[in-house]
Amino acid sequence: HYLSEAALLFEEGAGITKVDETLLAFGMPMGPFTLADTVGVDIGAKVAEILHNAYGRRMMVPDVMGQMVKNGWLGKKTGLGFYRHKGKRSSDINSGLLKLQKIHQDFAGATIIDRTILSMINEAARCLEEDVVDNARYLDMAMVMGAGFPAFRGGLMRHADDLGLSTIISKLEHLHKTCGDRFSPSQLLVTMAEKNKTFYGGNS
Template identity: 40%
Template sequence: MIDGSAKRFGMPMGPLRLLDEVGIDVSTHAGSSLYQALGERLKPAPALVDLGNTGRLGKKGGRGFYLYEESRERQIDDTIYVELPSVPAPDSNRPSSISGEEGQGQILRRLVLAMINEAARTLEEGIVISAAEVDLAMIMGTGFPPFRGGLLRFADTIHPRGIVDRLEMLVEKHGPRFTPAPALTRLASEDLTFYSAFPPSGS
């Protein structure tokens, strides 16, 4: 459902398939490095830590979230849940809080809002100068769907006020890793969009 939600939004693949493509060993190492460099907001999820201890390598090893045969995806590997103690195995007899269209919406909010929040930090810290640079990097580097206009163009359709409101709801439910970036709260309070506050250089 996670990968399906991302693909319906327009991403070329979902985050779990992407972990398989990159390599689970590489992904867990990268997650640990980001945590050491940037602190609690990028603390690896317990499931990612568990995943690093399974011995699964993803596509290159033939097994990850999916099973592969001659480097081609064959099917989802449901046995992975047995190896992830922090993740409850799917149970058809137990009602899920994440199902249907509302469930897909919850998944997308958690995926996309986190990206928008980090993008706001890159602008705030001067890593990039304009919203357009972020969008170009996201489209060319991550496959963010071009028809959405780019990550921050999409964010502007919701408006920073709406982004902050949604992030604060996630903070209440899931903890401080969703705390809105200072740049984002400033845009919301000043009624600015990303593209008005961070225009292309020379404009």
């Protein structure tokens, strides 16, 4: 969700630098576009395709990533991705990408964070709901130690508790209306919010 939602934001006109800087300020170790270039845009596109085939509209495949693969813009390994890369240094944005943006608009930092981070919280809640992970603590440990979610925020589900599940549901419902089915709130989040529960400590 982190990479794919950022790419969807780009398709809607968001600036690459703005998205990366916003999520760095949130505490992520890399912005999503820097991460995509580091891992390989082709790898990100393939993973997005596999997830879409498995989960349908919960996991969207951004068109821009497929177009980048066709153009050979795979990130650091080819010298061009979302950024231009020279040796170990990354410089300017790949100007060719701007031709793929139909519109340009300035997204608020809060909107960028909501769309990338809340989508991860929602999917993490589904993992708990579907017994993919035993409990919130294990999930949070995996996200902090394995995925680089900022440790000072305690993990996705601890962060969800801090935000308030009712607040998250309200934001997800708004995003569901404006951005599509991938933001439909998980049943676990809805049930917990209705019962005033939290992932850590029972009642809020």
